[in-house]
Amino acid sequence: MATLMRFTKTVMKNLFSKPVTTAYPAGPAKVQERTRGQVSIDIDKCVYCTLCAMRCPANAIKVDRNNKIWEIDRFGCIQCANCVNVCAKNALSMDQHYTSPAAKSVIVTYGAPKQESEKEQAENKSEK
Amino acid sequence: MGNRSIVPFGPQHPVLPEPIHLDLVVEDEKVVEAIPSIGFIHRGLEHIVKKKDFNDYVYVAERVCGICSFMHGMSYCEAVERVMDVDIPERAKYLRTIWCEMSRIHSHMLWLGLLADAFGFESLFYQCWRMREKILDMFEMSTGGRVIFSVNKVGGVLRDMDHEMLSNFIKQFDDMEKDIIELTNVFLEDYTVNTRLRDVGILTKEQGLELGVVGPMMRASGIAFDTRKLKYAAYEWIDVEPVVATEGDCYARTYVRIKEIFQAFDIIRQAVKQIPDGEIAIKAKGMPNGEAFVRVEQPRGEAIYYVKGNGTKFLDRFRVRTPTFANIPSLLETTKGAQLADVPILILTIDPCISCTER
Amino acid sequence: MREEYKIIELQPERLVDTAMRLKRDLYRLVQICAVRIESGYELTYSFAKEYEFLNYRLVINEDVVVTSISGVFETAFLYENEMKDLFGVNIDLINLDYKGNLYRIEKPTPYKE
Numbered sequence: 075m076a077t078l079m080r081f082t083k084t085v086m087k088n089l090f091s092k093p094v095t096t097a098y099p100a101g102p103a104k105v106q107e108r109t110r111g112q113v114s115i116d117i118d119k120c121v122y123c124t125l126c127a128m129r130c131p132a133n134a135i136k137v138d139r140n141n142k143i144w145e146i147d148r149f150g151c152i153q154c155a156n157c158v159n160v161c162a163k164n165a166l167s168m169d170q171h172y173t174s175p176a177a178k179s180v181i182v183t184y185g186a187p188k189q190e191s192e193k194e195q196a197e198n199k200s201e202k
Numbered sequence: 203m204g205n206r207s208i209v210p211f212g213p214q215h216p217v218l219p220e221p222i223h224l225d226l227v228v229e230d231e232k233v234v235e236a237i238p239s240i241g242f243i244h245r246g247l248e249h250i251v252k253k254k255d256f257n258d259y260v261y262v263a264e265r266v267c268g269i270c271s272f273m274h275g276m277s278y279c280e281a282v283e284r285v286m287d288v289d290i291p292e293r294a295k296y297l298r299t300i301w302c303e304m305s306r307i308h309s310h311m312l313w314l315g316l317l318a319d320a321f322g323f324e325s326l327f328y329q330c331w332r333m334r335e336k337i338l339d340m341f342e343m344s345t346g347g348r349v350i351f352s353v354n355k356v357g358g359v360l361r362d363m364d365h366e367m368l369s370n371f372i373k374q375f376d377d378m379e380k381d382i383i384e385l386t387n388v389f390l391e392d393y394t395v396n397t398r399l400r401d402v403g404i405l406t407k408e409q410g411l412e413l414g415v416v417g418p419m420m421r422a423s424g425i426a427f428d429t430r431k432l433k434y435a436a437y438e439w440i441d442v443e444p445v446v447a448t449e450g451d452c453y454a455r456t457y458v459r460i461k462e463i464f465q466a467f468d469i470i471r472q473a474v475k476q477i478p479d480g481e482i483a484i485k486a487k488g489m490p491n492g493e494a495f496v497r498v499e500q501p502r503g504e505a506i507y508y509v510k511g512n513g514t515k516f517l518d519r520f521r522v523r524t525p526t527f528a529n530i531p532s533l534l535e536t537t538k539g540a541q542l543a544d545v546p547i548l549i550l551t552i553d554p555c556i557s558c559t560e561r
Numbered sequence: 562m563r564e565e566y567k568i569i570e571l572q573p574e575r576l577v578d579t580a581m582r583l584k585r586d587l588y589r590l591v592q593i594c595a596v597r598i599e600s601g602y603e604l605t606y607s608f609a610k611e612y613e614f615l616n617y618r619l620v621i622n623e624d625v626v627v628t629s630i631s632g633v634f635e636t637a638f639l640y641e642n643e644m645k646d647l648f649g650v651n652i653d654l655i656n657l658d659y660k661g662n663l664y665r666i667e668k669p670t671p672y673k674e
Contacts, residue, residue: 239662241663241665241666242665246666246671249671411587411589412635413636414634414636427611495607497564497614504591506592519594521596523591523640531635531636
């Protein structure tokens with residue numbers, strides 16, 4: 075008989091304890107200090123060196139050096155934090171929160187607006 | 203002789219979230235032969251090594267598999283380090299060992315859950331995964347990822363675990379161990395569970411040697427072999443003895459894996475006691491030129507990594523032989539003569555990971 | 562500090578009898594791996610007995626036909642099919658030949674180039 079009631083103790087414990095799950099998304103998700111959620115960029119620090127784009131294993135980052143645009147495909151990104159590790163200017167960091175699910179791909183662009191970049195381009199040309 | 207017919211099993215099957223397809227030749231309810239067919243998710247990850255910087259490929263290597271991801275990344279780094287003749291700091295070796303063993307606990311808990319699910323014990327399945335969740339939280343705390351850690355690099359590790367974190371983990375493991383003993387006793391002693399596992403799918407020692415089985419499957423057939431006895435990570439300083447059972451049936455395989463969970467707890471305690479202070483990574487200079495084999499013990503068994511470099515930042519070849527690949531022939535052997543209803547359990551007891559088999 | 566292992570050069574015609582000898586000595590087949598090199602392929606057959614690790618290396622031209630060792634080591638069929646399907650190595654007499662269908666891939670022998 076002893077071999078039949080093996081699970082009873084667990085069942086009783088389970089019956090009188092709080093649920094172990096949380097009510098996400100109604101409640102907040104558990105995150106830790108080191109959680110790699112998504113890549114965030116401090117665009118003012120970025121020098122458009124393209125190092126992050128070159129070293130990205132998933133080719134999710136695109137950097138346009140001439141127009142000074144930094145672009146990331148949120149769902150292409152695999153959250154390996156390689157870009158954060160290689161960034162020479164410490165412009166990139168890992169945010170603890172994940173990108174919210176979406177039906178379409180989310181491409182986020184950072185960087186100077188068009189007109190400004192054109193101006194800078196002209197300046198660059200004149201310097202050369 | 204009964205009627206012969208062919209029953210397709212998979213690639214979509216309720217008990218198995220892995221895309222393996224078997225053509226089961228059955229005679230009435232008895233399986234006569236099984237013909238495997240894999241290849242539904244071949245991704246060509248091995249070939250990417252030719253197009254990615256060997257430092258960045260670590261992150262691709264990790265994604266070969268979602269369960270033993272840490273070991274894939276680690277072994278790739280270990281292989282490249284051997285080619286480049288880099289000796290990583292001792293602390294990094296110990297950290298790798300701790301993460302390896304935590305992966306083993308998490309993998310075996312996952313497997314126990316799946317096994318419970320396969321013989322229809324849903325609440326046991328939930329309880330096993332509840333325990334696994336705690337390990338995943340610890341992973342997130344120490345590495346930032348729940349299943350894919352991205353903490354390895356050629357030359358060491360990227361994240362450190364301080365003394366406080368380690369002693370906190372040990373405390374949690376002590377609590378977990380009590381709960382896990384309670385749960386695993388259900389697998390080992392419960393009458394109904396035993397009727398499903400005992401004397402099902404027997405693989406003898408001779409068959410095991412001939413078919414080249416690896417891992418817990420091999421040890422359950424009475425072959426005392428554990429790749430952890432070889433020198434990789436910090437295992438040379440750690441006391442580890444292979445867990446062996448002799449019956450060779452599904453029960454023995456469950457027994458071996460359960461004992462390995464407790465062995466893993468023990469290894470982590472040893473590692474935490476011995477871990478030295480110091481650097482966690484050194485800079486690996488130069489480019490890999492040469493070749494190296496690395497054998498490691500994954501939760502599912504022995505895995506082989508081969509790296510060949512040509513002196514540039516792109517490697518010539520990276521090859522993984524995952525334990526499931528070596529265990530498929532033994533799966534076919536055990537299904538012969540089995541009841542059709544037992545096939546899901548037989549497939550599960552090799553702990554299949556088809557995704558990493560196909561890479 | 563690190564695991565020691567041997568790599569032994571082998572002529573393709575000696576492969577099957579070497580395999581038979583290893584089988585008799587109770588070795589198990591660990592893996593077979595192909596590497597594409599300029600002149601053809603480099604095949605490595607790995608065997609193990611307990612903690613000993615042995616590797617046999619075949620360096621062959623592209624058109625050389627290698628005899629399968631699946632008659633000796635039954636489990637070799639998966640590795641040999643893999644080499645055949647991904648690298649296009651000519652392997653003859655495999656006991657379960659998938660004829661390019663082991664992996665469901667778009668183009669044949671993608672690792673050959």
